[in-house]
Amino acid sequence: MLEYVIPFCMAVMGVAATLNVVRLIQGPSMPDRVLALDTFYINALAVxxxxxxxxxxxxxxxxxxxxxxxxxxxxxxxxxxxxxxDIID
Amino acid sequence: MIRRWLPHPALSVALAGLWLLLNNTLAPGHVLLGAFLGWGIPLLVGPFVMPVPRVRRPLLLVRFLLRVILDIVVANLHVARLVLGPKGRLSPAFVEVPVRIDDEFVLTALTSIISLTPGTVSASLSEDRRTLLVHALDAPDAEALVAEIRTRYETPLLEIFECSNT
Amino acid sequence: MPLWLEAVICVLLVLGSLFALVGAIGLYRLPDFFTRLHGPTKATTLGVGGVVLGSMLFFSSQGEGGSLHEILVMLFLFITAPVSAHMLAKAALQERLPVIPKTRGKPWD
Structure with missing residues (x-):
């Protein structure tokens, strides 16, 4: 069963990552892009x-x-x- | 005497547990090394550690954590329905929630729980730490949201931890 | 590995990745920044939590003895997700990002 489920899950995560990248490119503001990157790394972790x-x-x-x-x-x-x-305060 | 050599017992236990989890083992050597690290690190960084208030009612804490986990799952189903449903049905709102907690640690716990549970993200804290600005994804009734946060999360936290209640 | 355990792992993995997808969809289609913030902080965190839990069960059933260290990833995600969401919300408040007109209540300056 697992040999079918894992590719399916990876495909789902791939779609999710694509949506994140679309948001990353679209913006429209800086926090949006950071949020997209944040989501993207969490999805990459799952993959x-x-x-x-x-x-x-x-x-x-x-x-x-x-x-x-x-x-x-x-x-x-x-x-x-x-x-x-500033990063360090 | 014991406070001098073991300044943060809970932190020590947590560090030792963390070491064992990282190594994914229960071998005696690692248990010993973990205990040593758990004893040594708090001793070295003691002055920088944020004071954590004492847990007054451990049983209630366990029950509270279980309820929070359950709420997180329920919250996700709710958010999933809102995300996948039609956009017109959303009614987002900024809500000001008054807080009664002074202690930094407990306040952090409360804001984290708010962010993880039903449709709310804590966005900002006022300068005097008396009001929390919360953004809700779907809040038809702001009053009810404030009341829910107060009774469901804030009151148990105040009961569990030994901290001044203003 | 017994069949029921495999089924449980499969359910966890599928549910987890579907939740992560919901988070990404929320990020993609909700109208303003503050509503978009909700998807990733909740759905994605729980989704990845589910996947990691599935992985923990899988590796526990493989070798001898349990494999609990995946708990660390999950714990870390659950502790950090609200913090980064809070920081981003503060940054967005400071930049005065537009909110959709339907939003009730006012953000602070």
Whole structure:
């Protein structure tokens, strides 16, 4: 069953990622773009986890965790930059 | 004495658990190393750690967490229906919610819970930390939303944590 | 792996990715920034949470002993999603992004 479900899930995530990219290009404002990127990294994380199940390997867990951490830090950094033009205060 | 050598017991336990989860093992060596890290790190960074109020009623905390998780799932079904439904039916609103919590940690918990649950995102906090600006995706009745946040999340949080209630 | 466990994993994965899709659709089609903020913070977080939970069950059933470390990813997402949403909302409030006219109540300056 899993061998059919995982490609289906990956296709769904692909559609989701495409929608994110459309929003990323369309904008219209800066926070919109940051939000699109934020959603995009979370979706990428899900694809990586799915790929890990597909290959039956545990190795991708670290990659998923790192993407989660780095994506969050990136989003917060850009949001702070938008807030006061400065990241460290 | 015990406070001097173990300044943040809860943080120590959390760090040790985190180490074991990261290594995905329960091997004795890792348990020992995790315990060492859980003891050493709070000792080194102690002054920077945000004080967390003591939990007064652990049982209520567990029940509260379960309810929040359930609410998150329900909220998602609700949001999914709104997102997929016709756009004309949305009635978004900015709602000001007065808060009674002073403690930073509990306030953070409350804003996070608001963001994760039914159709609301906390957008801003006033300078004096008395009012929270919440954006609701679909709020036909603002008063009811404020009342729901107060009774459902804020009151239990105030009951669970030992913090001043103003 | 027993059949029922596989079925549970499949349901979790499918539901999770569908929720993530709902979040992306919300991001794509809702009318203004503040309404768009709702999709990713809730639906996507829960969706990825579901996928990660499925992965946890899968790896627990594979090797000897449980595999709980996926919980970390889930926990981290659930803690950070509201924070980044809050920061972005604050940035948007400061930039005075337009809201749809139907919105009741006023954003602060």
């Amino acid at each position: 990586i986890v799915l790929f890990g199940i597909w290959l039956n390997t545990d190795l991708f867990f670290e990659a998923a965790l790192l993407i989660a951490v780095m994506g969050f830090v990136g989003t917060v950094a850009v949001a702070k930059h938008l807030l006061n033009g």
